[in-house]
Amino acid sequence: MKKNKGKKINKIYVYILGLVVITVLVLFLSAKRTQEEPLKEENVAKDLVPVISLSEEGTTVLAVGEEYIPRATALDNEDGDLTGKIKVSGIDTNKPGKYEAILEVKDSAGNMATAKQNIIVRNELTNGLPVLMYHFFYDNITYYGEDSNWLNINDFEEQLKYLTENEYYFPTWDEVDNFIDGKIKLPEKSVVLTVDDGDASFFDLAVPMLQKYKVPATIFVISEWYGWRYNADMKYVIFESHSHSMHESGANGKGRMVNWSKEKIVEDLKLSSNTLGGANIYCYPFGHYNDTAIEALKETGYKMAFTIVGGRVSAGYNKYTLPRVRVSAGNSLNYFASSVK
Numbered sequence: 218m219k220k221n222k223g224k225k226i227n228k229i230y231v232y233i234l235g236l237v238v239i240t241v242l243v244l245f246l247s248a249k250r251t252q253e254e255p256l257k258e259e260n261v262a263k264d265l266v267p268v269i270s271l272s273e274e275g276t277t278v279l280a281v282g283e284e285y286i287p288r289a290t291a292l293d294n295e296d297g298d299l300t301g302k303i304k305v306s307g308i309d310t311n312k313p314g315k316y317e318a319i320l321e322v323k324d325s326a327g328n329m330a331t332a333k334q335n336i337i338v339r340n341e342l343t344n345g346l347p348v349l350m351y352h353f354f355y356d357n358i359t360y361y362g363e364d365s366n367w368l369n370i371n372d373f374e375e376q377l378k379y380l381t382e383n384e385y386y387f388p389t390w391d392e393v394d395n396f397i398d399g400k401i402k403l404p405e406k407s408v409v410l411t412v413d414d415g416d417a418s419f420f421d422l423a424v425p426m427l428q429k430y431k432v433p434a435t436i437f438v439i440s441e442w443y444g445w446r447y448n449a450d451m452k453y454v455i456f457e458s459h460s461h462s463m464h465e466s467g468a469n470g471k472g473r474m475v476n477w478s479k480e481k482i483v484e485d486l487k488l489s490s491n492t493l494g495g496a497n498i499y500c501y502p503f504g505h506y507n508d509t510a511i512e513a514l515k516e517t518g519y520k521m522a523f524t525i526v527g528g529r530v531s532a533g534y535n536k537y538t539l540p541r542v543r544v545s546a547g548n549s550l551n552y553f554a555s556s557v558k
């Protein structure tokens with residue numbers, strides 16, 4: 218009996234061992250298969266879901282009645298660029314309000330991608346676009362205010378805070394161009410920031426503020442002096458021209474731009490544009506210009522030029538004698554608010 222029992226137990230062990238070996242083998246083989254399967258599928262071209270990338274962070278602001286062109290691109294591995302096929306829903310551009318637009322795109326295989334963009338539709342700007350003019354900045358540590366062209370960096374921060382808290386819109390130069398041509402409307406609370414010259418106080422003090430508040434500003438750079446600071450990747454900074462070497466007085470005490478020949482001005486403007494990565498917006502040194510200066514700008518592909526005359530920009534204005542709104546030191550935040558209202 219005892220012997221029999223021992224044999225029986227041995228037999229059970231053999232069975233269990235066999236089962237374990239088979240289970241391990243089955244598991245091993247199936248694991249191997251799942252490892253191989255994705256590899257096999259990769260060899261067969263697979264149409265993936267298209268990818269929508271928003272080109273604008275945060276909220277987009279539109280004037281009522283303006284068409285919403287998605288600030289986004291759509292790419293598909295099979296169909297390529299599907300940007301033109303993005304469909305938009307969830308927004309009524311004829312009614313002022315806050316919307317969450319839904320962007321959808323489908324590829325030829327029927328794969329659908331969606332993205333969302335926050336949009337504010339606002340009444341149109343009717344009292345002109347303020348293009349602000351700044352110069353230098355100080356903090357009383359590394360830079361000191363010398364005259365009213367020097368703005369305390371804390372005041373600048375207050376202004377940027379005001380603009381962002383009140384959801385101001387910062388149109389691109391293309392939009393300003395189209396606005397002057399009467400092709401588009403701009404929303405209320407639109408503003409453009411420009412800074413003249415391109416000295417170190419802008420880069421050291423103001424640029425970090427622009428990046429902190431995500432507010433874009435154009436720096437009109439005297440490229441012979443400060444062109445070496447040009448950096449295409451500097452976020453929220455747009456480099457444009459304040460001439461290459463015409464920011465000096467000519468024979469009659471007026472700026473070189475109203476003294477030099479057209480050929481000489483053209484040469485200077487080209488050099489400045491090349492130094493600044495293809496600048497095509499201009500700011501007259503000392504605000505001095507004449508017909509020759511304007512001809513030279515047109516000939517070299519500059520699309521707009523700013524003076525230092527006070528005022529706002531409206532549709533139909535001469536693009537080569539555009540006014541600006543000066544921001545001087547010592548004015549209150551209320552004063553600033555009224556100048557961009």
Ligand SMILES: [Zn+2]
Nearest residue numbers: 413414502503
């Ligand atoms: Zn200047």
